Amino acid sequence: MDLGHTEEEEEFRRTLRAWLAKTLPGLPPKPDPLDWPARRAYDMGWQRTLYDAGYAGLHWPKDAGGRGATPTQHLIYLEETERAGAPYVGAGFVGLLHAGPTIAAEGTEEQRRRWLPPVLRGDEVWCQGFSEPDAGSDLAALRTRAVRDGDDYVVTGSKIWTSHAEVADWCELLVRTDPEVPRHRGISWLALPMDAPGVTVRPLRTLAGTAEFAEVFLDEVRVPVANRVGEENDGWRVTMVTLSFERGTAFVGEVVACRRLLGELARAARANGRWDDAVLRRRLGRLNAEFTALWRLTQWNVSEAEHALRRGGTGVPGVGGSVFKLRYSQARQELYDAAAEVLGPDGGALDADEAWTADRLSSLAYTIAAGTSQIQRNIVAERILGLPKGR
Amino acid sequence: MTPAVDFRLTDDQEALRRGTRELLDARCGRDALRRAAGDGSGPPPARLDRALWRELADAGFFALALPEAEGGVGLGLPETVLVMEEAGRALVPGPLAASWLAATAGLVPGAADGTAVVTALERAEGPVEHLEAADRVLVLDGDGPPRTVAPESLRAEPVRSVDPLSPLHRVTGGPATRAAGEAPEGVDGARLRREGALLTAAQQLGSAGRTVEMAVGYAREREQFGQPIGAFQAVKHLCAEMLVRTETARSVVYAAALTEDGTETAAAKLLADEAAVRNARDCLQVHGGMGFTWEADVHLHLKRAWLRAGQWQSVVTAEEKLATAL
Numbered sequence A: 001m002d003l004g005h006t007e008e009e010e011e012f013r014r015t016l017r018a019w020l021a022k023t024l025p026g027l028p029p030k031p032d033p034l035d036w037p038a039r040r041a042y043d044m045g046w047q048r049t050l051y052d053a054g055y056a057g058l059h060w061p062k063d064a065g066g067r068g069a070t071p072t073q074h075l076i077y078l079e080e081t082e083r084a085g086a087p088y089v090g091a092g093f094v095g096l097l098h099a100g101p102t103i104a105a106e107g108t109e110e111q112r113r114r115w116l117p118p119v120l121r122g123d124e125v126w127c128q129g130f131s132e133p134d135a136g137s138d139l140a141a142l143r144t145r146a147v148r149d150g151d152d153y154v155v156t157g158s159k160i161w162t163s164h165a166e167v168a169d170w171c172e173l174l175v176r177t178d179p180e181v182p183r184h185r186g187i188s189w190l191a192l193p194m195d196a197p198g199v200t201v202r203p204l205r206t207l208a209g210t211a212e213f214a215e216v217f218l219d220e221v222r223v224p225v226a227n228r229v230g231e232e233n234d235g236w237r238v239t240m241v242t243l244s245f246e247r248g249t250a251f252v253g254e255v256v257a258c259r260r261l262l263g264e265l266a267r268a269a270r271a272n273g274r275w276d277d278a279v280l281r282r283r284l285g286r287l288n289a290e291f292t293a294l295w296r297l298t299q300w301n302v303s304e305a306e307h308a309l310r311r312g313g314t315g316v317p318g319v320g321g322s323v324f325k326l327r328y329s330q331a332r333q334e335l336y337d338a339a340a341e342v343l344g345p346d347g348g349a350l351d352a353d354e355a356w357t358a359d360r361l362s363s364l365a366y367t368i369a370a371g372t373s374q375i376q377r378n379i380v381a382e383r384i385l386g387l388p389k390g391r
Numbered sequence B: 001m002t003p004a005v006d007f008r009l010t011d012d013q014e015a016l017r018r019g020t021r022e023l024l025d026a027r028c029g030r031d032a033l034r035r036a037a038g039d040g041s042g043p044p045p046a047r048l049d050r051a052l053w054r055e056l057a058d059a060g061f062f063a064l065a066l067p068e069a070e071g072g073v074g075l076g077l078p079e080t081v082l083v084m085e086e087a088g089r090a091l092v093p094g095p096l097a098a099s100w101l102a103a104t105a106g107l108v109p110g111a112a113d114g115t116a117v118v119t120a121l122e123r124a125e126g127p128v129e130h131l132e133a134a135d136r137v138l139v140l141d142g143d144g145p146p147r148t149v150a151p152e153s154l155r156a157e158p159v160r161s162v163d164p165l166s167p168l169h170r171v172t173g174g175p176a177t178r179a180a181g182e183a184p185e186g187v188d189g190a191r192l193r194r195e196g197a198l199l200t201a202a203q204q205l206g207s208a209g210r211t212v213e214m215a216v217g218y219a220r221e222r223e224q225f226g227q228p229i230g231a232f233q234a235v236k237h238l239c240a241e242m243l244v245r246t247e248t249a250r251s252v253v254y255a256a257a258l259t260e261d262g263t264e265t266a267a268a269k270l271l272a273d274e275a276a277v278r279n280a281r282d283c284l285q286v287h288g289g290m291g292f293t294w295e296a297d298v299h300l301h302l303k304r305a306w307l308r309a310g311q312w313q314s315v316v317t318a319e320e321k322l323a324t325a326l
Helices: A007-026 A036-053 A071-083 A090-106 A109-121 A235-247 A249-272 A278-310 A320-343 A355-363 A373-384 B011-027 B030-037 B050-058 B077-089 B096-104 B189-221 B233-259 B262-286 B298-309 B315-324
Strands: A126-129 A145-149 A152-163 A170-176 A187-193 A199-204 A213-224 B118-121 B126-129 B136-139 B147-149 B155-159 B168-173
Touching: A007 A036, A007 A071, A036 A090, A036 A109, A071 A249, A071 A278, A090 A109, A090 A126, A090 A170, A090 A187, A090 A235, A145 A170, A152 A170, A152 A187, A152 A199, A170 A235, A187 A213, A187 A235, A249 A278, A249 A320, A278 A320, A278 B233, A278 B262, A278 B315, A320 A355, A320 A373, A320 B233, A373 B233, B011 B050, B011 B077, B077 B096, B077 B189, B077 B233, B096 B118, B096 B136, B096 B189, B118 B126, B189 B233, B189 B262, B189 B298, B233 B262, B262 B298, B262 B315
Parallel strands: A126 A170, B118 B136
Antiparallel strands: A126 A152, A145 A152, A152 A213, A170 A187, A199 A213, B126 B168, B136 B147, B155 B168
16 A cells, blocks of 8 residues: 655656646636537647647557556546646547547557547547437447448437537447347447538537537438448447446546535635534535545546556456446535535525536536446446346 | 555555454454354343453554564554454454554553553543453543553443443543543654544444445345345345445545545544444345344444444544544
8 A cells, every 4th residue: 555656656747737837827718608619619729738738648558649648647637637727628528538548449540540639639529429318327228220331331310418419520429230139249339420411419408507418310321331440249348448438537637626616615614604503514524524535536446447557457447436436426416515505595505607506406417427326336236246137 | 667556455465464364263253253242131241352362462463563673563554454454344342442552652561462451531531441351541531641540540330332242331530630640751642543543443444344245145145036135226226335335435544544644534434434334234224134133243243333433533523623624
């Protein structure tokens, strides 16, 4: 057991910190959250800045154009950028954290050359077409059909919960290429150009009133067979690589953010007198314990991933991510519930324009997105504890 | 290059854990535990097993963190935490944390080699475990310096302890004066409290880990409606949450052993207490009617978890400490 960093890691942190201090003041003002083209431009501008400074694709392998940083360096990067208030990955999320790593791991040389550099440079945006109206937690039930016609697949169906669909260039799409075989074995992974004829995007409004994601309708869309990553009908395995990334380090920055938010909440409570309420004060104390532990759990998961990598594994975070996500999503919702108590009904808890309240609404997605808490508990029970499968 | 931030145990730490588990399995296994707990029909027969106490001392339980020059093992808090976790897992009775503190701070001769048993009084008044068996009592009331007193110098009444393996007295009056105790120079009371909380958290962690195993083991064997009850999501999800509590607590208990930070230790105690108590409750629930019997071991974990949760740092103290740090 050791919580120290190596000199190499400390040097990495110092250099990054200095670069952030120099770079962040020169960034343009943040865009209107409802203006998608402006959001895309802002997020891609930040990605280009990272690219020019050599920080793009930090955790990607070197032969994919990344820096081949260790999981610990990636963790330091996420920790420092969050502390400095740097922009989030935003519209670059799917490209950098899902589709890109999948193509890097499973794509042909030509596919890597075509798709990876634009992601790193911030030239192209990817979205994710996995879930369907009738295939949510049960993803393998997906029905969007792809029928081979010469050098193309003809794709028909619909996808849902697709973030950034309005501004995306590409969609990592899961389709059924063989309906006759057991369902996990008839799925393929395609790169769908979002400007292809037959693609219709319909924004979905969340309960927070914002359009964070969309439905994507596909009506006989022609996708070249050359856009398939991995073998035909091997898309489920290809996808699992991607999902492991999503459940691993995706939340590092958010844990750091939660610790900062909790500090802000304590200051607000001291300022408005709510701190004198012992029940509320102790609730904030408990949240401090939660996020302290979650930060250590994150470090633990990252150190496990690092060791797996050293042993010649993939560095893909394992099922420990499910343990983390269960606790984190609940704690984050409790943080916003506590914030509502601190603000009180007269102080903004019922005002949708109040940032804490808007974030409280958004936080309701945490126990659902990227695998519901119920699915995560099944994963923990079956894959870690070895309890029998069954419902 | 040695990887940095690394929660994995070193080979030596793994060997220490394995050796401790083997010792406790052999010397403090289920049969011994059940004999000590009695059959529940009368007053608990539990008396501290002094021979076991000396064996634990021989294995380095109390001298782990003492320098080798002082007859110790020369290790630190992380190793102590691993050993205490094993003790909590095996439900080893006795004032382990207090005796370790007395040995490590050099407060009581014989504490390190197990010839002296040291229990603790953390407030001016309140419960003390194993008072009759103890040779000295470590007193940490108020802000005064820590000191040790003779058990006979305390006014105390026996309590029918909820934990059959931990005899309790309620102290109603401390030693007449502060001068009645021995207060050596240079002993840091805040540090003793912090380490006492950490070592207790480690025992709670061990118990929490053990009750997950017990619940999962039972859920795989017990069949109803034609299948193991562990195949039902209602049971599966209880077990999953037990593991989440355990692993969340583990990460912060181990981290606190490395950082020796007061706030992190408060988080460790709070979450380990919660993991031990709530896991024992869920384990009992998974065992159904059997879990409510004296014969099942579940209640012993729950009762010990309740006892330890009240020791060294209560929920209120930990939460207030964590709030103040914000």
